[in-house]
Amino acid sequence: MALQLFKIADTTVGSPVNTISFSNIPSGYTDLKVVFSLRNDVASPQGTCNIRFNSDTGNNYTYRRLYGNGSSAASDTGAATNNLAFTFLVGATATSNTFSNWELYIPNYTSSNYKSMSFDAAHETNSTTAYLTMYAALWSNSSAISSIVCETFGQNFVTNTTVTLYGVL
Amino acid sequence: MAAKTGTYTLINSTTLSTSATSVTFSSIPGTYTDLAIVTFAGNTTASAYDILVTFNSDTGSNYSRTRLYGNGTSAVSTRDSNVSNIVVGSMNGSASTNGFSVGRYNINDYANTTTYKTMLVRQDTPGSTTFAIVGLWRSTAAITSITFTPEAPSNIASGSTFKLYGIEAGNL
Numbered sequence: 594m595a596l597q598l599f600k601i602a603d604t605t606v607g608s609p610v611n612t613i614s615f616s617n618i619p620s621g622y623t624d625l626k627v628v629f630s631l632r633n634d635v636a637s638p639q640g641t642c643n644i645r646f647n648s649d650t651g652n653n654y655t656y657r658r659l660y661g662n663g664s665s666a667a668s669d670t671g672a673a674t675n676n677l678a679f680t681f682l683v684g685a686t687a688t689s690n691t692f693s694n695w696e697l698y699i700p701n702y703t704s705s706n707y708k709s710m711s712f713d714a715a716h717e718t719n720s721t722t723a724y725l726t727m728y729a730a731l732w733s734n735s736s737a738i739s740s741i742v743c744e745t746f747g748q749n750f751v752t753n754t755t756v757t758l759y760g761v762l
Numbered sequence: 763m764a765a766k767t768g769t770y771t772l773i774n775s776t777t778l779s780t781s782a783t784s785v786t787f788s789s790i791p792g793t794y795t796d797l798a799i800v801t802f803a804g805n806t807t808a809s810a811y812d813i814l815v816t817f818n819s820d821t822g823s824n825y826s827r828t829r830l831y832g833n834g835t836s837a838v839s840t841r842d843s844n845v846s847n848i849v850v851g852s853m854n855g856s857a858s859t860n861g862f863s864v865g866r867y868n869i870n871d872y873a874n875t876t877t878y879k880t881m882l883v884r885q886d887t888p889g890s891t892t893f894a895i896v897g898l899w900r901s902t903a904a905i906t907s908i909t910f911t912p913e914a915p916s917n918i919a920s921g922s923t924f925k926l927y928g929i930e931a932g933n934l
Contacts, residue, residue, distance in 0.1 A: 597769065624800070659832025659892045666839075668832025668892075700802040700864055701923065709802070709854075709861035711886040727832070727894060729886030731861040 598626065603757040609634060609749035615758045616740040620703045622760030625738065629695035631754040633745045635684040639716060639724070643676040644697075645742045646708070646732050650675045653733040660726040677732070681716040681724035682745070688718040692754070703737040770798060770927040781806050781917040787926045788907040792873035794928030797905070801865035802923040804857020805916035810890040811855065812913040813863075814847040815897070817879065817905050821846050824900045831893040848897030851885025853912060857919050861888035872905040879905055 599622065604613050618625070633640040645654075656671040660681070671678065683693045699710040712728035732738075743756060771794070774787050790797070805811050816825075826843040831851070842849075850867070854860045865885045872879060883895040899905075908926070912918050 655889065657832060657834045657886075657888065657890065657892050659830070659837055659894075661837070666830070666832075666837035668834055668837045670834035698864065698866065700800060701862070704921075706858050706921065707861045707888075709864050709886065709888050711864040711866060711884060713884070727884065727886070727892045729864070729888050729890070729892040731888030733859075733861075 597762050598759040599762065601758045601760050603755065606750050606752055606754040609751055611745055611749045613743045613750060613756050614740065618739050618741070618758070619760065620737055622762055623701070624761035625699040625702045626759040626761055627697040627741065628757045628759070629755070630692045631695070631756065632683040632687070632692045632751045633685070633748045634751055635748045636686060637684040638687045638718065638720065638722070639680065640682045640684040640745060640748055642679045642682050643744045643746055644679060645676050646734065646738050647736055647740050648742065649732070649734055654730070655733070656728045656730040658726065658728050660724055662722050662724050677730050679712060679714060679728065681714060681726050683716055683718060688720060691718040699738065705735045707735060708732040708738060770929055773926045773928050775923070775925045777923045778918060778920050781920050783917055784909055784911045785918060785924050786907055786909040787924070790906050790908070790926070791928070792904050792906070794873070794930050795871065796929040797869040797872045798927040798929055799865070799867035799908070800925045801910070802862045803853045803865065804862045804919040804922055805853040805855050805912050806919050807855045807916045809855040810852040810887055811916040812849045813851065813853045814911045814913065815850050815881070816847050816909050816911070817899050817901070818903055818907050819909065820899070820901060825897060827895060827897045829893060829895045831891050833891050847911070848881065848895070848899070850883045850895055850897070851893035852887045852891055853916070853918065854887045854890060855916070857921070862922065863887040869905065875902055875904055877902060
């Protein structure tokens with residue numbers, strides 16, 4: 594049996610939006626993989642993308658994060674809150690035409706266990722400061738993942754942002 | 763020769779129905795260019811414990827490893843040489859509530875018989891650590907088996923999944 598990535602859905606932003614959603618995710622795959630190329634319009638070199646599963650707004654999201662910015666490395670913990678805040682998204686004052694490249698991998702997304710996931714993020718803008726980031730993240734919910742919402746609160750994802758959802762077999 | 767597909771082929775997959783002291787992929791064919799492994803694993807205790815990898819049942823001091831990890835408060839890098847395994851991060855304890863650990867491995871050119879073998883690993887353990895690891899096995903033998911062993915006193919928990927893929931390069 595060959596491992597295959599099946600494109601379940603994708604989004605290319607044609608005009609700025611603050612939310613990108615995938616709903617009715619089928620349960621017939623073993624894992625999910627989400628690939629992002631994105632930038633937002635916050636007046637800063639970097640912004641944030643907030644992710645929720647199944648529209649769950651409870652305080653069920655946590656993470657451990659490791660990141661380096663070109664001069665130092667650090668690690669921190671995201672206390673239980675109502676979304677997964679993935680940081681160091683390229684913002685409006687970063688170098689033109691640069692986009693963050695991210696990958697979120699979710700094994701066993703239909704299992705009855707809590708959902709662990711692995712996240713890698715690149716924020717490289719040819720500036721003095723850029724970020725390489727890794728997360729161990731958890732959604733403390735035993736439901737199968739059937740929807741994913743990516744939101745940049747109070748801001749917008751800019752034109753040409755792309756997000757692709759794959760099912761892994 | 764058949765056209766190369768450029769795809770991943772599932773060589774073996776194991777989902778544990780009961781806890782186990784180790785998991786081994788054996789008789790790995792040498793017909794692929796690279797190997798990839800995806801793990802979703804917990805241990806039988808209440809705490810996170812390391813998981814160790816060896817190749818071809820070699821427990822000699824033929825491994826070295828460099829780890830970069832974050833534990834939620836600090837970033838740390840450690841290095842060991844002439845050791846008997848590659849520590850590839852941790853497996854979560856109480857995994858049904860803490861979350862299973864997610865591992866992604868790449869072993870390039872695993873079947874060649876002239877160079878030592880290098881492995882890249884990302885291992886994420888929710889509530890504990892996020893790891894990036896590089897390991898070296900100083901052997902020119904082709905890799906034909908891979909063993910995952912948890913650090914004592916833990917065992918690998920029921921429900922843990924280990925998947926081994928062969929990657930075949932596509933024709934240009």
